[in-house]
Every structure is written in C-alpha cells, then in structure tokens.
Amino acid sequence: MLVETIRGKGLTNFDIKLLGITLMVIDHIHEMFALAGAPNWLDWFGRPVATIFMFLTVEGFTHTQNLRRYLARLLIGFWVMEIGNLIVQHFFSLGRFELINNIFCDLFLGVLTMFAIQLIVAGKRHHQISKIFIGVSIIVVPFILSGLFVVLMQSGLGREWSFLMLVVPTPLFAENSIFLYLGPVMYLCRKHRSWQMVSIAVAALLSTGFNFSSLLVNNTQWLMILAIIPLAFYNGQLGKSMKGFFYGFYPVHIWSLYILASLLGVRG
Template identity: 50%
Template sequence: MELSGKKGLTTFDLKILGIVFMFIDHIHQMFSLMGAPGWLDWFGRPVATLFFFISVEGFSHTRNKEKYLFRLLMGFWLMNIGSSLVQKVFTLGNMALANNIFTDLFVGVLAMYGIDSLVRFKETKQGKSLLIGLACLLCPIIFSVIPLVGMTSGNMFLLSIARVFPATLFAENSVMVYLIPVMYLLRKNKKWQCLAIGVVALIFLLGNPSAAFTSNTQWMMVFSVIPILLYNGEKGRGMRSFFYIFYPAHIWLLYIIASIIYNH
C-alpha cells in the first residue's frame, strides 16, 4: 500500500485494520451463545495493542494533549451510559455489556501525560508538574481500589466509582494498559516497541501454553507487530469522529441483534 507518496501503512490504515479485526472478534463475543466459532476470537487479540500504538502516535503528535484526554473521557462516559441503556431493554443470557476500550486508552494516555509532567518537573523543578505527574499515574490505581472495596463490602456507591472514573483494574486489558506508556518511552525506536509487545505476549503464552489456541489466546497480540513495522509515520486520512462513533455503535448493534436472535 502506498499513500501520501510513502510506502507502508498510515495511521488511518492501522485504524481500519483495527476496527475490521475488532468487529470480527465482537461477532464471536456476542454470538458465542449461538455457536460462533472460537477461532473468531483470534482476530481480536492484536487489536488492543494496535490501538495502544496508535494512541502513542496520536498523543505524540497532537497539539492539544488535554483535549485528547477529554475526548477519551467523554467516550468513556458515553459508552457507560449507552451500554446501561441498551441493557435495560435487551438481554443476552448472563452476558454483561462491559466493553469500553475508552477506559484503557484514557488510563494509558493519562500515564503518558503524567510522564511528560514528570519530565517537565525534572527540567523546571516546579512542584506543580510533580504533583500532576504523580496524580496522573496514581489516580487510575486508586480508583481501582475503591470499587474493589465496594465489591467486597456490598457498597454500591463505592462500586459505581469505576463507572465515573476510569480505573486500571476495570479496564478491558487491566494492567496491560501500561504497555502504552512503555511504548511511549520507546517511541523513537519502533523495533524496541515491538520487542516490548513480544515480551508481554510471551508472558501470556507461558501462562498456559496448553490452551494457546483455546482459552489463552491473548499471546496472539504479538501479530500486531506486523502492521506496526509496516507503519510509515504518516497520518493518512482523518475521519476521527467516525472511529469514536463506530466503536460504541457496533458494540451496541451486535448486542441488540444477538439479543433478539437469542431470545426469539
């Protein structure tokens, strides 16, 4: 593929690949009760890592990092509200509609913002930068602990905190979201970024190698290095709003269709 006079894949191309594979994965998720084959899940394993890489590129080049964070936070809130409304009308067995990649991306981007603040503190010695940096890194962890306390004590108010404040342990990929700041620190060397992805994938694989093609497929995230290595550093086409809309829309649509089929 050759776009913008440069061979390789643009950010736009990576996003298109990501949403196509994500869509296939979510077909498996929503229709598994009706016999959707397990191998459809394989397509989705590289997706989160691919979007992590895209978020590093986006954060590194955006002119307004605060606005970038705010967009992700709005996505997080709207996704939670929309999913709650959908589940009030439709049900799909015992499946909870918990998908919200905006949680992962917000926590990861917030960590990058925190790193920048700590670098700024190192350069300027301003206490404000230190406080902001530490808050960005620690708050998602603190907001993970509070709902867990609510879960064990039965306190619904504490449990609901995770639906208001993005929390690391309530992200789709949990602590793996910190692969985002790791790749941010390695952003000047794409091969080192891919090595970091490979190390995390290997950890998952060694966790249960006998189930590598059944219940332990997260190691397949390693295949995200292929499009990442083909990335040419170009933005490509825009259509930012499309990607923000497509994610919740396709989740809700698939859930609704699956619910109608399953219950009738």
C-alpha cells in the same frame, strides 16, 4: 501486488485504524454469537486490536495540538460507552452475558499516564518538584481508586457507589487491566520502533502466564504479538482523518451486534 504496495508506501495511521476496526468487528461477532455457534478461532482476529489502538494513542498523544481536547474525547467516549451499555442492556438481554466492553477506559488511562510521564520528565529536567509530584500522583491515583472500589464492593456498598465506576476510569475495571500500560511503555520507546515491537512481544509473553500448554485453547491473548506486523509497516503519515467516524463506530457496532444477538434469541 498488495504486499508490494504496502512495502513501498507503508501504512498510514488511517490504514491501520481501518485494519483495527475490521479485526475488532470479527472479534465482537464471536463475542456476541459464540453461544450461537460462532467458531472460537474468530476470537484470534481480535487479539492484536487493543495493542494496535494503544500504539495509535502514542502517535495521537505525540502529535496532538490540544491534549485537553484529546483526553476529553476519550473520557467522554468512556462515559457514553458506560451509559450506553446500561441502556442497551435495560431493553435487550443475552441472558447472563454482561456487556462490559469499553476500550475508551484503557486508552484514556494510557494517554493520561503518558501525560504524567511527560510531566515527570519535564520536572526532572527543570528541577521542578511540583511537576514530578503531580505526574506521580496522576499515575498512582487510578490504582488507589481501584483499591477503593474493591473495598466498597467487598463491604457490600458496591451497589450504592457503583455510579463512581461509571464516571471514573480505573485500571482494575479496564478491558485489558494492567496491560493497558503497554501504551505508556510504547510511548517511552517512541523514538525506537524496534523497541516498541519488543515491548509488544514481551507483553504477549507475559500474557501467557508462562503456561504454554493451553495456547489457542484457554488463552489467546498472546496473539496480540501479531500487531507487530501492521505496525512494522507504519509510515508515520496520518492519511485520512475521519476522527468522528472511528470514535462513533466503536460503540455503535458493539451495541448493534448485542441487539441483533438478543433479537435472534442468543442467550448466555
């Protein structure tokens, strides 16, 4: 009955978000309680999550009526998450386990890159060199800053300049690193759902490093390909909004699981 309903009506933006956060909670239960015996296969559920939310940012960017506000929400989410992680770890501990979760970094850089692509396309169409230059700069600068942070850390100045890493999102310190740019790739393919699905499959293949002997053991990231299943049923409809809930749920559930694990004596 459920499968028939999905086939008939498809999944709304809201439905896919609900699925995404459900899978995310399962994944983070494994992350926080793996040392307490949480089975490794729980990690499999989380592999499609980042891809799902990258796809949804493409939809958000394409349909937003206020891009500045959209980018501001993601950037503020990044700041809140970074500061919150530090505060939580100041009062609670899982031993050597460090709380570094911050998907807002990936999503902000992804949407910012989509904006850069939009500028470059508009600049080429209207022969405006300034727009092309700004667009290219927006894409390149985060990589330059990543390199700068690496140099500072290697020079022993990382601690003095670490505050920059808390306020400036860079791909090097993003959860998904270079794979965050799957979002902009899906944006380029936004008029062709099948090509978006192909891009996910290609990213999943690349994530294996072409080492197929350790799949499901040492490397499960390729399971991101499972994101294709719900996204193939996306009907393009928004559904319920509940924007504040989804923005708030991410940090709250991570901090809650971390604190619970700490109180139960889990140690890394």
